[in-house]
Amino acid sequence: MLFLAAARVGGITLFGWIGIVVGTLIVGLVVGFFVARAWFKRYLEKNPPVNENMIREMMRQMGRTPSERQVKQILNSMNQHK
Numbered sequence: 001m002l003f004l005a006a007a008r009v010g011g012i013t014l015f016g017w018i019g020i021v022v023g024t025l026i027v028g029l030v031v032g033f034f035v036a037r038a039w040f041k042r043y044l045e046k047n048p049p050v051n052e053n054m055i056r057e058m059m060r061q062m063g064r065t066p067s068e069r070q071v072k073q074i075l076n077s078m079n080q081h082k
Contacts, residue, residue: 055071
């Protein structure tokens with residue numbers, strides 16, 4: 001154990017290097033979390049999840065007039081298979 005404390009690499013002890021590595025990993029995880037969160041928010045703004053109005057419009061484009069019951073059934077079916 002005395003050897004580990006006395007070991008120096010470039011003027012910094014082994015425990016100093018371990019502290020730098022652990023600190024860098026923690027900072028990287030925190031920054032990565034916030035970057036991923038911002039990217040995901042932007043992605044959801046550009047590509048919103050399917051809602052009732054989208055289902056109605058898709059059915060109208062296929063030439064059908066959907067009832068409220070049909071829209072709810074399709075929405076529930078899609079939510080079950082997420």
